[in-house]
Amino acid sequence: MVLNRVLNILLFGLGVQASTGYLGDAQQQPMSMSKTGESNVCAMHGGSLPSFGYAKDGSHSVSALSPTLAIRPLAVSGPPENRVDLVFFSDGYTIEEMDKFFTDAKRLADDISQNQTFFTVRPLLNFWGAFTPSEESGIGADGVPKKTPYGLYREGTELRAVYYARPEVAHAACDSMGDQCNYPILLGNDPLYGGLGGEFTVITSSILNGPLVLRHELGHSIIDVGEEYDGGFAYFGVNAVQDAHEPVSWDHWLSIPPSTSGSINSDARVERSVMPMQTYPWTLLNTTQSWSIKFPASGLYFRHVVRFSLSGLPEATDLRVELDGIELDWVPKEGLGLDRWHYDIHRDGGLSDGEHILSFTLLNQEREGVAQLCSAEILEFGDEDEFVSSPGFYSLYPTFSDKNETSYRPTNEDCLMRIVTSPDLCKVCTEGLWIHLLKSVNLIDDLTESCTHSSSTWTKILTLDLVPLAHLRNPEENNEPINNESYAIIWKKDGIVLDEFANMTSIAIEDNDNNDQVLGRYEVFVKFSTDEIRLDEEGRTSSSRVYDVTTHCEDD
Numbered sequence: 001m002v003l004n005r006v007l008n009i010l011l012f013g014l015g016v017q018a019s020t021g022y023l024g025d026a027q028q029q030p031m032s033m034s035k036t037g038e039s040n041v042c043a044m045h046g047g048s049l050p051s052f053g054y055a056k057d058g059s060h061s062v063s064a065l066s067p068t069l070a071i072r073p074l075a076v077s078g079p080p081e082n083r084v085d086l087v088f089f090s091d092g093y094t095i096e097e098m099d100k101f102f103t104d105a106k107r108l109a110d111d112i113s114q115n116q117t118f119f120t121v122r123p124l125l126n127f128w129g130a131f132t133p134s135e136e137s138g139i140g141a142d143g144v145p146k147k148t149p150y151g152l153y154r155e156g157t158e159l160r161a162v163y164y165a166r167p168e169v170a171h172a173a174c175d176s177m178g179d180q181c182n183y184p185i186l187l188g189n190d191p192l193y194g195g196l197g198g199e200f201t202v203i204t205s206s207i208l209n210g211p212l213v214l215r216h217e218l219g220h221s222i223i224d225v226g227e228e229y230d231g232g233f234a235y236f237g238v239n240a241v242q243d244a245h246e247p248v249s250w251d252h253w254l255s256i257p258p259s260t261s262g263s264i265n266s267d268a269r270v271e272r273s274v275m276p277m278q279t280y281p282w283t284l285l286n287t288t289q290s291w292s293i294k295f296p297a298s299g300l301y302f303r304h305v306v307r308f309s310l311s312g313l314p315e316a317t318d319l320r321v322e323l324d325g326i327e328l329d330w331v332p333k334e335g336l337g338l339d340r341w342h343y344d345i346h347r348d349g350g351l352s353d354g355e356h357i358l359s360f361t362l363l364n365q366e367r368e369g370v371a372q373l374c375s376a377e378i379l380e381f382g383d384e385d386e387f388v389s390s391p392g393f394y395s396l397y398p399t400f401s402d403k404n405e406t407s408y409r410p411t412n413e414d415c416l417m418r419i420v421t422s423p424d425l426c427k428v429c430t431e432g433l434w435i436h437l438l439k440s441v442n443l444i445d446d447l448t449e450s451c452t453h454s455s456s457t458w459t460k461i462l463t464l465d466l467v468p469l470a471h472l473r474n475p476e477e478n479n480e481p482i483n484n485e486s487y488a489i490i491w492k493k494d495g496i497v498l499d500e501f502a503n504m505t506s507i508a509i510e511d512n513d514n515n516d517q518v519l520g521r522y523e524v525f526v527k528f529s530t531d532e533i534r535l536d537e538e539g540r541t542s543s544s545r546v547y548d549v550t551t552h553c554e555d556d
């Protein structure tokens, strides 16, 4: 499965803006380069990246030797040539830390696929760990990489993006694995938040944030969708429409189908909300002075949420958060330590017409130098009739970009592309995920011929190997079919349907030398169904295979 990588390389090589859409949460910072129109990737690296020119055909001109890789399976569902293969590459793990690397990688793979996020599509995926020892442990800081294979580093000491200094080495490593590497993931040995999307997904081994960044970035790169959170600048793919009057790509998921509200889409329901304030300060807090921001409200809404993200603040007594002088009783995520986390404080009642002030006051001087305010936002909503806030409601929810331009997303907060702390995708993204994966994975792994012999008769056997979905899923992982998954299978011989073999993955035909009934052209048609796919315009859930039986068992 090479297609996706080539596509990513193309976007990257051409300096296409879309690659910045993959930066995800780590990149929620004002990025001046997006305004100047420079290549984001270069600007983000402060121009310090070694240049590594890509040809437009996706080949790259800098050759580098792949580091030695010790490759182990983490969760393997089938042959690499018919699976989407995700590979964790080690950075900042010394030879003594090899076991830690495989443990970290396995934990991340399981977290995003064992019982949530990519669980239902897991039979289409393989996860591998590829270890290369680093001379030094950990990742670089202040823009200086350590002696590690891919040179991961942070720009300052703050928790935000983690960059790579040696993409050519990462390329060579992934290329050396051929079909076994479709989505390379550079895993940095660092306990705290950080990451980057794009051609390489960069994450850290942070217990709380590693899986969170990983599934969000993979959402971008595998489903090929933009953000759903506010304040970004890339909103595209199956989960975004720019205009409430244009056709809605998730029509077939809407809780109130357009047909019940008259003409299609011309009056699609839009949930009522507004974003009076949104900012990414990425600022270190101090006890000398509060950080605060003023913003106006209209007095026309009924509820609001104060949304912010912080790092370096492990205790509730470390910080006071106030809106118009009223303490919001912020409590840190349990077990977080100094890592970053996102907080939502929902409040009933509208904000009055006029100016308001949100402030963050560091109370514990010992946290100076680490306590950081990453982002802050205020959203206001209509009442429940005007804005359905409950999970599972599919509609058009306004999303506000960094320039306060409105686009629309399918659910309020059901999707990890919006709420990075949520483990699951919404149904629209999940359907997009299936369809994208099925572009690279054929439902039929193989069709093979064999013979059995008993007493005086031979039997010809045709065996169909399908991707283990529906009743073929691993019974240890789930013993009941999920989401009404099913495989419908039709066999034909010389154009005539073999009714007796309907839905069978293995068929047996008596093979007598004296007649030729076994010889001929066999065809098998497979159709996969799941409640998670409602629309399959390109026929990705169907597959077929032709097989000619030309010899008798006894001839072999």
Ligand SMILES: *[C@@H]1O[C@H](CO)[C@@H](O)[C@H](O)[C@H]1NC(C)=O
Residues within 6 Å of the ligand: 115, 116
């Ligand atoms: C998934 O499993 C992990 C541990 O294996 C558990 O903590 C988590 O709650 C489970 N999630 C769901 C949605 O069942």
Ligand SMILES: *[C@@H]1O[C@H](CO)[C@@H](O)[C@H](O)[C@H]1NC(C)=O
Residues within 6 Å of the ligand: 274, 275, 276, 277, 278, 296, 404
């Ligand atoms: C965004 O636009 C809306 C509507 O014009 C306005 O009420 C709101 O204050 C704006 N928000 C920001 C952060 O500029």
Ligand SMILES: *[C@@H]1O[C@H](CO)[C@@H](O)[C@H](O)[C@H]1NC(C)=O
Residues within 6 Å of the ligand: 283, 284, 285, 286, 287, 288, 289, 290, 291, 292
């Ligand atoms: C303390 O924080 C305030 C608010 O963020 C900032 O304006 C000020 O420069 C900071 N002072 C120091 C000494 O860093």
Ligand SMILES: *[C@@H]1O[C@H](CO)[C@@H](O)[C@H](O)[C@H]1NC(C)=O
Residues within 6 Å of the ligand: 481, 482, 483, 484, 531
């Ligand atoms: C299967 O489909 C039926 C009818 O659409 C639905 O009621 C039921 O919840 C589904 N079962 C599962 C396990 O998803």
Ligand SMILES: *[C@@H]1O[C@H](CO)[C@@H](O)[C@H](O)[C@H]1NC(C)=O
Residues within 6 Å of the ligand: 486, 487, 488, 489, 502, 503
């Ligand atoms: C084959 O399986 C499909 C899917 O479960 C089902 O709809 C169909 O009725 C089955 N066909 C036969 C002949 O049993």
